[in-house]
Amino acid sequence: xRFAERLADIVGPxxxxxxxxxxxxxxxxxxxxxxxxxxxxxxxxxxAEVASVVRACAAEGVAxxxxxxxxxxxxxxVPSGLGREIVLxxxxxxxxxxxxxxxxxxxxxxxxxxxxxxxAASDAGRLFPxxxxxxxxxxLGGNLSTNAGGVNVLRxxxxxxxxxxxxxxxxxxxxxxGLRGLRKDNTGYDLKQLFLGAEGTLGVIxxxxxxxxxxxxxxxxxWIGLDAASRAVELLALLGESVGDRLSxxxxxxxxxxxxxxxxxxxxxxxxxxxxxWYVLAEFCDGGDDASLVARVEEALSRCVEGSVLQDAVLAQxxxxxxALWAIxxxxxxxxxxxxxHDISVPISKIAEFIELVGAELRLRFPQAKPYVFxxxxxxxxxxxxxxxxxxxxxxxxxxxxxxIVAKLGGSISAEHGLGQLKREEILLRKDPLELxxxxxxxxxxxxxxxxxxxxxxxxxxxxK
Amino acid sequence: xRFAERLADIVGPxxxxxxxxxxxxxxxxxxxxxxxxxxxxxxxxxxAEVASVVRACAAEGVAxxxxxxxxxxxxxxVPSGLGREIVLxxxxxxxxxxxxxxxxxxxxxxxxxxxxxxxAASDAGRLFPxxxxxxxxxxLGGNLSTNAGGVNVLRxxxxxxxxxxxxxxxxxxxxxxGLRGLRKDNTGYDLKQLFLGAEGTLGVIxxxxxxxxxxxxxxxxxWIGLDAASRAVELLALLGESVGDRLSxxxxxxxxxxxxxxxxxxxxxxxxxxxxxWYVLAEFCDGGDDASLVARVEEALSRCVEGSVLQDAVLAQxxxxxxALWAIxxxxxxxxxxxxxHDISVPISKIAEFIELVGAELRLRFPQAKPYVFxxxxxxxxxxxxxxxxxxxxxxxxxxxxxxIVAKLGGSISAEHGLGQLKREEILLRKDPLELxxxxxxxxxxxxxxxxxxxxxxxxxxxxK
Numbered sequence: 001x002r003f004a005e006r007l008a009d010i011v012g013p014x015x016x017x018x019x020x021x022x023x024x025x026x027x028x029x030x031x032x033x034x035x036x037x038x039x040x041x042x043x044x045x046x047x048a049e050v051a052s053v054v055r056a057c058a059a060e061g062v063a064x065x066x067x068x069x070x071x072x073x074x075x076x077x078v079p080s081g082l083g084r085e086i087v088l089x090x091x092x093x094x095x096x097x098x099x100x101x102x103x104x105x106x107x108x109x110x111x112x113x114x115x116x117x118x119x120a121a122s123d124a125g126r127l128f129p130x131x132x133x134x135x136x137x138x139x140l141g142g143n144l145s146t147n148a149g150g151v152n153v154l155r156x157x158x159x160x161x162x163x164x165x166x167x168x169x170x171x172x173x174x175x176x177x178g179l180r181g182l183r184k185d186n187t188g189y190d191l192k193q194l195f196l197g198a199e200g201t202l203g204v205i206x207x208x209x210x211x212x213x214x215x216x217x218x219x220x221x222x223w224i225g226l227d228a229a230s231r232a233v234e235l236l237a238l239l240g241e242s243v244g245d246r247l248s249x250x251x252x253x254x255x256x257x258x259x260x261x262x263x264x265x266x267x268x269x270x271x272x273x274x275x276x277x278w279y280v281l282a283e284f285c286d287g288g289d290d291a292s293l294v295a296r297v298e299e300a301l302s303r304c305v306e307g308s309v310l311q312d313a314v315l316a317q318x319x320x321x322x323x324a325l326w327a328i329x330x331x332x333x334x335x336x337x338x339x340x341x342h343d344i345s346v347p348i349s350k351i352a353e354f355i356e357l358v359g360a361e362l363r364l365r366f367p368q369a370k371p372y373v374f375x376x377x378x379x380x381x382x383x384x385x386x387x388x389x390x391x392x393x394x395x396x397x398x399x400x401x402x403x404x405i406v407a408k409l410g411g412s413i414s415a416e417h418g419l420g421q422l423k424r425e426e427i428l429l430r431k432d433p434l435e436l437x438x439x440x441x442x443x444x445x446x447x448x449x450x451x452x453x454x455x456x457x458x459x460x461x462x463x464x465k
Numbered sequence: 466x467r468f469a470e471r472l473a474d475i476v477g478p479x480x481x482x483x484x485x486x487x488x489x490x491x492x493x494x495x496x497x498x499x500x501x502x503x504x505x506x507x508x509x510x511x512x513a514e515v516a517s518v519v520r521a522c523a524a525e526g527v528a529x530x531x532x533x534x535x536x537x538x539x540x541x542x543v544p545s546g547l548g549r550e551i552v553l554x555x556x557x558x559x560x561x562x563x564x565x566x567x568x569x570x571x572x573x574x575x576x577x578x579x580x581x582x583x584x585a586a587s588d589a590g591r592l593f594p595x596x597x598x599x600x601x602x603x604x605l606g607g608n609l610s611t612n613a614g615g616v617n618v619l620r621x622x623x624x625x626x627x628x629x630x631x632x633x634x635x636x637x638x639x640x641x642x643g644l645r646g647l648r649k650d651n652t653g654y655d656l657k658q659l660f661l662g663a664e665g666t667l668g669v670i671x672x673x674x675x676x677x678x679x680x681x682x683x684x685x686x687x688w689i690g691l692d693a694a695s696r697a698v699e700l701l702a703l704l705g706e707s708v709g710d711r712l713s714x715x716x717x718x719x720x721x722x723x724x725x726x727x728x729x730x731x732x733x734x735x736x737x738x739x740x741x742x743w744y745v746l747a748e749f750c751d752g753g754d755d756a757s758l759v760a761r762v763e764e765a766l767s768r769c770v771e772g773s774v775l776q777d778a779v780l781a782q783x784x785x786x787x788x789a790l791w792a793i794x795x796x797x798x799x800x801x802x803x804x805x806x807h808d809i810s811v812p813i814s815k816i817a818e819f820i821e822l823v824g825a826e827l828r829l830r831f832p833q834a835k836p837y838v839f840x841x842x843x844x845x846x847x848x849x850x851x852x853x854x855x856x857x858x859x860x861x862x863x864x865x866x867x868x869x870i871v872a873k874l875g876g877s878i879s880a881e882h883g884l885g886q887l888k889r890e891e892i893l894l895r896k897d898p899l900e901l902x903x904x905x906x907x908x909x910x911x912x913x914x915x916x917x918x919x920x921x922x923x924x925x926x927x928x929x930k
Contacts, residue, residue, distance in 0.1 A: 102698050102814035103845070104705075125706075147651050158649065161626065176899050181812045183844040184623065184880035186612050186662055187892055188922055189904045193658030197651055214705040233567050240569075240679040241590075244752040245710050287709040288761070296753070347646045349567035379648040380568070415649035427652055434641050438911075439654050445906050457653055 003060060004040040007086070010052040015092065017041040026067060026087045027078055030134075034075035034421055038065065041087040047167060047175055047206045053088060054204065054451075055173035063451045064088050064171075066200035068142025069113065071134040073343070074420025076199045077142065080455025090141045093206060096120045104212040105164060105181040110141025110205050117210070126212035129156035133330055141205050147197030149416030154378035155248035155285075156213065158416070160196045165209035168195050171202070171447040181209045194442065199418050200453040202446040216248075216285035218293040221322035222301065225276030225312040229254075230352035232280050232377050234309050239282070242300040246293065249283040250378035251329055252351075257374045260335040261328050268328055272312050280310075280377070281329050283322075329374070336372045338389035340398045344406050345415035348380040357405045358384065365401065366391060381415040403430060419457045428459055436462055468525060469505040472551070475517040480557065482506040491532060491552045492543055495599075499540035499886055503530065503552045510557040512632060512640055512671045518553060519669065519916075520638035528916045529553050529636075531665040533607025534578065536599040538808070539885025541664045542607065545920025555606045558671060564589045569677040570629060570646040575606025575670050582675070591677035594621035598795055606670045612662030614881030619843035620713035620750075621678065623881070625661045630674035633660050636667070636912040646674045659907065664883050665918040667911040681713075681750035683758040686787035687766065690741030690777040694719075695817035697745050697842050699774050704747070707765040711758065714748040715843035716794055717816075722839045725800035726793050733793055737777050745775075745842070746794050748787075794839070801837045803854035805863045811876035813845040822870045823849065830866065831856060846880040868895060884922045893924055901927055 008016045017023045018040045028035040039062060044050045057064050063085040067077045079085040093111035100106070101124050108117055114135040121128035130143060132150030142148075144166070148159040156162070165180040178192055195202055226232055232252050239247050255277050261268055286293045294315065304310045316322035346354050355373060362369040369391060375382035386398055403413050403426070413430050414423050428436065440462040443450070450463075473481045482488045483505045493500040504527065509515045522529050528550040532542045544550040555576035562572040566589050573582055579600040586593035595608060597615030607613075609631070613624040621627070630645040643657055660668055691697055697717050704712050720742050726733050751758045759780065769775045781787035811819050820838060827834040834856060840847035851863055868878050868891070878895050879888050893901065905927040908915070915928075 100812060100814050102702055103812040104702075105812070147655075149649055149651075153649065157626075160655070161622075174899055176903070177897065178900065180875060180877070182810045182875075182877050182880070183813075184614055184618065184810045184841075184846045185877040186614075186881055186883045187877055187879045187888070187896060188662075188884060188900075189667075189907055190612075190625070190658055190662055191900060191903055193655055197653075197655055202654075214709050216709065237567055237569075242752055244679050244681065287707055345647045345649045347565060347568040347570065348648075349565050376649075381649045410645060410647075412645070412647050412650040412652055414652045415647070416651055418651045419653060423652070431652060432642065434639055435643065435653070435656060438641070438656055441910050442654055442907075445910050446903075 003062065006056055007040065007042050007053055010056065011042055011044045011049050015043040026070065026089060029075050029078045030071050031073060034078050036079040036081035038079045038085045038087045041089055043089045043092050045092040047169065050088065050169045050204055050206055051173045051175050054169050054171065057086060058171065058173055058449065058451055061449065061451065062086055063454045064204070065453050066090065066141065066145065066204045068110065068139030069134065069137040071138040072142065072146060072420060073417045074422035076146065076418055076420030076456045080421060082455045088204065090139060097207065099124045100181060101126065103181050105209050106212060107179060107207060107209050108140055109207045110139060112140045114138050114140060114143055121212050122215065125215055127215045128162070128210060128212055130159055130162055140208065144196055144205050144208055145198060145200050146418045149376065149379065149381065151249045151251065151376065153376060154250055155245055160193070162210050163192065163196060163208050164211055166192045166195060166205050167207040168203040168205055171449070171452045179207060179209050199420060199457050201443060201457050202452060214287065217287050218290045219283065219285045220290060220294050220297055221316040221325050222282045222297065223271040223314050223325050224280040224282060224310050225272050226278040226280060227276065227311055228352070229278050229355045231309055232278060233348055233351050235280060235304055236348065236378055238304055238309060239300055242303065243284060243296060246284045246286045247282065248285045249281070250376070251281040252373065252375055252377040252382070253279040253281060253329060253332065254373040256370060257332045257372050258328065260372065261331045264335045265331055268331065271314055271325060274312070276311050281325055332372070332374050336385060336387050338392065339372060339385040339387040340391055340395050342384040342402050343415050343417045344384055344402065344411055344413060345379065345381045346406060346409045346411035348377065350409040351377055351380060351382065354382070354405060354409055358402055361401045361405070362386065365397065366394060421455060424455070424457060424459050428461060468527065471521055472505065472507050472518055475521065476507055476509045476514050480508040491535065491554060494540050494543045495536050496538060499543050501544040501546035503544045503550045506552040506554055508554045508557050512634065515553065515634045515669055515671050516638045516640050519634050519636065522551060523636065523638055523914065523916055526914065526916065527551060528919045529669070530918050531555065531606065531610065531669045533575065533604030534599065534602040536603040537607065537611060537885060538882045539887035541611065541883055541885030541921045545886060547920045553669065555604060555671070561585045562672065565646060566591065568646050570674050571677060572644060572672060572674050573605055574672045575604060577605045579603050579605060579608055586677050587680065590680055592680045593627070593675060593677055595624055595627055605673065609661055609670050609673055610663060610665050611883045614841065614844065614846065616714045616716070616841065618841060619715055620710055625658070627676050628657060628661060628673050629676055631657045631660060631670050632672040633668040633670055636914070636917045644672060644674050664885060664922050666908060666922050667917060679752065682752050683755045684748065684750045685755065685759050685762055686781040686790050687747045687762065688736040688779050688790050689745040689747060689775050690737050691743040691745060692741065692776055693817070694743050694820045696774055697743060698813055698816050700745060700769055701813065701843055703769055703774060704765055707768065708749060708761060711749045711751045712747065713750045716746040717838065717840055717842040717847070718744040718746060718794060718797065719838040721835060722797045722837050723793065725837065726796045729800045730796055733796065736779055736790060739777065741776055746790055797837070797839050801850060801852050803857065804837060804850040804852040805856055805860050807849040807867050808880050808882045809849055809867065809871050809876055809878060810844065810846045810880035811871060811874045813842065815874040816842055816845065816847065819847070819870060819874055823867055826866045826870070827851065830862065831859065886920060889920070889922060889924050893926060
């Protein structure tokens, strides 16, 4: 236990976990698909401590697995079992270092829980727009390292677009302080972009300067029934033209998803009197008061009724009703937790074609297959899940069907969840070899000894030349 | 002339310029501060031709200087004179390859003139928001390679944020086709970010998939008089709270700038009855009709009058009046063309402090100095120019004053114009050595033989270790 003791000298003995009971929550991922051992779990409290821990690991050739809230869905935040590893938990680095209201920025540490970041911004009268189901436990460092998406991407962009500057501990333990709060800075390569979305394979993000927005004062939520998935894309374009950026979320939900929620959650109910094959949950926000926003949205929606783009729609009449509509969306993943899951994207204009092609191919090959289709249509991102649970045995074949059609339509096999361990090998088949080669070259430059989160993102095959 | 002949075999003899008269416009930058010789100017018409030209150059160790509209302000697009170079003009690669209205994207080649890109988007009922003074001649490839800014950054972001995918010819002549039209794609490192803003030093951007927006249908323009520069930052925050993203441009203009325009342009006149020490030119846009936008803006502005944040304001009553207000802003650079110019950024909250500190220091050292202050305050970006022309002899000393205060306030010495040749050495003093080292490492990986736009961005000193 000599190595753990040396780390204890850096962070204090209470912050090095070695017993199986203490370590367990850090060694298995949220969906319990990946689990492996680590020498210990280390919980530094400052950037300097992170650097010291990384230095000690680099000297011993021990790998570092950075971990935030450990809510990732691709096994990126737990040990891979490929060698001697420690889990580096950023949880204790949870300070809001600064809020600059006039600059519309805040500087926060990687271990801040996302909901706390949002709350701190809100307390200062500003919006930090990144919002996703795990926000009560995921941490900002993980959000940035996975370039998280969520429900506000349509309006505000991915995690990457919320960042003006970062602080990173490099694999050689040097600290790069890139905590600039500037909207414009064209003084060379934009290095922060490399670390954002790199899933901890190039360094450890320890803090960031985040961009804030004016807090919308009016919000309204609509539940809309459609007769075809293609209508959702038409509706998106029409609403974009009439309400512009007031449209902040635009979620597609199939009847089967709604049905699954209604069956599993006795408190939920169908928002519309008659069933429809497809639904959109749309949220609109703006400055000013609710009434003028609602008037504008109602006018836009009624024009869509006239054009038969939508069949029926209801606007939430209270915050409670809006929450109930969102609850349906949020309960979908749990309501069909055990299918074959996908997190894909295609150009928005190809969404309907994707659903049609994959559905047809699945029916042909697996008559028992039942697709549960939902997701962020405004971003071209679907969570295309396939039941029943028995189909898990055919996961590879189902994946192949989905990914072939994704490729044909110019899409991505991981829209917002990343590669982690889950898609590390699959991406070798799906990405231009030249691009994979450039990625491997970057890894070699930044982390020549491959101590940063090994076994994630980059297959070992990329280095066997 | 053997080498030029070989290039002529690739692009056709008419597209290789060797005579001094033909080549001259490509060898000197727009401000006529940089001029150097090249073996020839080559004008390929396709990505394949670009790749063949780069291959021929790589084989001979000839450097490639990619050039768009040659409107850059830092000498990044003309030869540096450091060795054998060709100018690679992208001007013939000017096709709009595709517009996908439902995906809100367009795929365009690097040589498209920015105004043509904007027009093509507009013809399809969509907005491509990048807009800057040179848009009638600058080309998209140059805009992306310099991560151009302009007047709509506040609302829509820099050039980088307009890009979903790019196609690049690498220094080894391989073509990376990253032309994906996806808003979400988390499958590894986001390689496109490296080439955006790299000023052609890592490869040649030949095409891009651009993000489009709904076309605003209502616009209104305000000219606002203020009693202090700090008021502009207060006003920005207040307007953000009341009109949100309807604020699309927010330009600060000092009285001296207005005065210079009034003196040089007999057709211009002071928009307000009484003089004010500072002005803001603000533009608001939205869907819907002008009347409701104007009502909202008037209400927001009158609240600012009550709080004494602004002294006086006028809204343009017609498109012609709005154009006249913008003409004042656009005439400023010409009206004091010969001063010591800066393109700096600081956190928005430090704008007033910056103006005060630099002004005081300049008055102390150079009593004759006259600052002309204008710029994109909403982005923290000032064009801080100092007259009279005689002060050009003291350029180094003036720069030192400005850049020291930029550093003190956590700012950048090049907000939107890039480094090019102009700031290649200065940045060595202003940037963290670790960051410079990482930049040099990236250059080594992507362009080990340094054939891509040598002498730009990266000082040779970075490679002398």
